[in-house]
Amino acid sequence: MPQNELMTRSNPTSRRTPPEEADMNMHSMTVRGKDRYKSGVLEYKKMGYWEPDYQPKDTDVIALFRVTPQDGVDPIEASAAVAGESSTATWTVVWTDRLTAAEKYRAKCFRVDPVPNSPGQYFAYIAYDLDLFEPGSIANLSASIIGNVFGFKPLKALRLEDMRLPVAYVKTFQGPATGVVVERERMDKFGRPLLGATVKPKLGLSGRNYGRVVYEALKGGLDFTKDDENINSQPFMHWRERFLYCMEAVNKAQAATGEIKGTYLNVTAATMEDMYERAEFAKELGSIIIMIDLVIGYTAIQSMAKWARRNDMILHLHRAGHSTYTRQRSHGVSFRVIAKWMRLAGVDHIHAGTVVGKLEGDPATTRGYYDICREDYNPMRLEHGVFFDQHWASLNKLMPVASGGIHAGQMHQLLDHLGEDVILQFGGGTIGHPMGIQAGATANRVALEAMILARNEGRDYLHEGPEILAKAAETCTPLKSALEVWKNVTFNYESTDMPDYVPTPSVAM
Amino acid sequence: MRITQGCFSFLPDLTDEQISRQVQYSLENGWAVNIEFTDDPHPRNNLWEMWGLPMFDLRDAAGVMMELNQCRKVYGDRYIRLSAFDSSHGWESVRLSFIVNRPKEEPGFHLERHEVAGRNIRYTTRSYAADRPEGRRYG
């Protein structure tokens, strides 16, 4: 009987050279017939989890993993093991498989490629039959795909890079409760990014002081203000206090400007009952939007999305905690997968990176996230880290939010990188303005409108940006001083997560 | 006060030349431009009156400007806005909307607070202009 090489680790010094890509995807090694179910230990690649000839069906869920096997472990076997451990396999052969249509339920790794420029890492493509998943449940989908396998000993590291969700499965989800188009219609705001700010300092303000910041920012020209992820109900400000003062601020700012305004009231709490209570109160006060944190969990997110759809509420999601598993390139879950899950789960806003701000995000990868949020169809685009064609089956669009270390002086770059359907959140860039919060908000709004005007006029706004802003500042003192204060602020650090495929310039023939 | 609805309300009022460039941008995107006017600019009043139908199949902004000038002759004392509609699948709504005419005086809004149980307040926003009958609200 062949020994499972994952169980008996080969001598780490006799490291095998990875086979060439051409050889890697050669043929099936599946043991068939009654030998397959003989008691004992069989290599995963011989159990039917490695099927290089398998043609994925349109209804299959496909996952792409970055597999880093322990030294000496065959990448094909490691990839087959990932397929096995994320579907039907256990470490030994079980006769009870024979009571089931086991071949259908087995996930099938059908392709393994070495990762360009990353020795020791492999991209494993694994297909899962639709029947493995409960309709409309992110909890079930994620428990299957990332449930057990990430701690598997024969792997040094494992990362879920991307997923192809079949239309048949997409249609079992509600999708964003409101969506970009309806959000714009409700707010009567078209043709420009929306503007927001997170109230600062995030901890310590009383309800009354907090309301002051909200009013000043909204009256000054922002569309939204936002609670921070850890603003829930603390000794310095309990949640009802915050909600009441915030809604006074929102209504006063609406009357002062004639515009619809909103503030994301964070309803994140310890239990679902608490969250529903807070959401109901927000609705009773006339808020158009509530907010939750990613840390409440997928099931709670889906519950809140359904509540939001039933109650005409926009649902903002702060991706609190995601960097613990999205940031490192070799291990965890890529944010693009989280973005896909959140579009299915049904939130309306998701923080998706700024490119130019203080938080992680290279331009190409971020572009990939934004496309996943906003397009009805994502074609495969390796240079943006998008590995599959993805149809969204007319699920609503999800509004990406750019937040963290951005300011008015970057408006041309933000518009160029992030486009029009995005919320730009200038927290420090509003509240830290030397002339006050209203002035800070006005500076941002004027910079934005001037840039949109110029773009629509066909100007090369990316290159003429500083000039366009300077011209707009001639009639707007707050903008002039914002440009002056933050003129040298940039955050240029190497990204830790970038696409593996870089487009090569084509040679003109 | 100055109502800041629409895409360009924080900039100085657009000149006809600037309006015309925004219209041309819309037409080149294949959007139909609509002229709408109102004397009740309540933030939730999204149904402004239409000046004719949205203009489909235009190539040049001059056509829209011709209508805008006609509309200004009749309703120059009110708010007038241009909205550009995108009929493509997945959007099927407005893509760009901005104010192109305002009354000389903008009286703004009154915020009414109706105090109810606990410390809750029910808010109502009322346009001061709407105190007077339609058509006699400005000037």
Add this chain to the structure above:
Amino acid sequence: MDLDIADMTNTVNLREELESVGIVEILAQLDRELIGLTPVKTRIREIAALLLIERIRKRLNLTSEVPTLHMSFTGNPGTGKTTVALRIASILHRLGFVRRGQVVSVTRDELVGQYIGHTAPKTKEVLKKAMGGVLFIDEAYYLYRPDNERDYGQEAIEILLQVMESQREDLVVILAGYGDRMDKFFASNPGFRSRIAHHIDFPDYSEPELLAIAELMLRDMNYKFSADAREAFIRYIALRKTQPLFSNARSIRNALDRMRLRQANRLVADLDRVLAADDIMSLEASDVLASRVFLNDGSMTSSA
């Protein structure tokens, strides 16, 4: 006017100027596509030359006027008026006299309404679509019905006249129709006459020109006449011209369509025959002679 010295001493290279705007190509296309029509082509070259100079004068600040460019095209149906309108629009566009260069082609029905209050919106609708390009009004004289004082056409005329005068930089109007009727129309609507800068008369095609047109059309469709068919078609043209409702190139196109139909039926009638590509391309004399045009012609009775 701030004429500076640099401008005055600037030399203008006409050839470069002409080539840079790309109208040479349009004029060549006109020559290629349209058989005959020599006087029309000459007029268009003259207008193009005038506009080219006008453009240079504008650049040198020697003029600030927006020139009147509205035109009238007179001639019988099928003499190439619509085709020429398309080329004129391209020339105007390349030279910067219209911003977009589209041609919106209408007749009375698209401009004039059926009831009170219907006409102005209809006319304006058309004008708005034509802004930035050329409005081509075919059989323009139908707008004016002297026999009916309350005809809504008058309303359309007034709107047109006003826009032709006040929005010369926004669109060019071309009025087209039969020569004699256009003359009467202009006589009773002097407003139009005074706003038209260029009159172009489209002569009928001669018989050899009509034959050349037919052969050009056939070549474009990958057909050809056999020698006999060509002879028969020459006789066809001579007969057809004398009959009612003859409309030059348009009648030729219709005749060719019917001949292709007959040829197809002739070929399909003999299913066992093995065909060469040449057979499928060729129109034979019988395809031509089966035309009703030859019915009343005594000399043909024996050959049908």
